[in-house]
Amino acid sequence: VLGPMINGWSIIQTVDGKSYNYINADGALLSTLWFAKAYAFTAEATLAYVDTGNVANSEERYALYLLQRTGEMKLWRHAPNMDDVVGCAAGVAMMTTGELVRLDAAHTALCQSDDVAVYADCGAVVARDRQSGKYGLFVNGEQQYDFAYDSIDPAPSDITWTAAGNGAYRVLTVTGMPYPLPLSHYFALEKNGAQEMVALSTASVYPLLLP
16 A cells, blocks of 8 residues: 655555555665554654564564665664654654654754644644743754744644644644645744744645655
8 A cells, every 4th residue: 555755755555554664756665674663754754663573572572763765774772562652753753751852863852842743844843841831843853943932833824734643742734725835834933922923934835645
């Protein structure tokens, strides 16, 4: 079963839905390994789990890999299950501990958060710092605005953002708009009763379809 093409890779899965891989426009697979859980390439890097089949050591049953769009794979760590990643998009991953992690070689910790909204069309991640309760803004894994804002939301417009997931982690995409989509989206950042606007560029004028 072939999924939508995102950033040069489509997630392909077996008919039973138990194994996944990534395939490019030339029909080449990213890996000789097949994954038990895979996240789409909404940025330059993503995550995927491999079932090692290691029943002798239940703590190492699954291997979590960091994948690059170039096809490079690096083992991050082993885990007893596939539950430690809440979600992965736009160059960051949220862990069950509430830790927000940049998908780089060092797995850089960005913050502890209890509210994360990913606006996948423009690679934006709005996160609330658990300790201060303030919001910050990341774009493609890089922090653009510090945790100093009372709220950060898309500016009111005729654009509809539809969320996948709920609770502490949500991925939102633009829906219901005809091609071509806008080249940028505006966000309103509020602090101490004052508001500022920022325009974030989109990666494509085509609708982003997530698997």
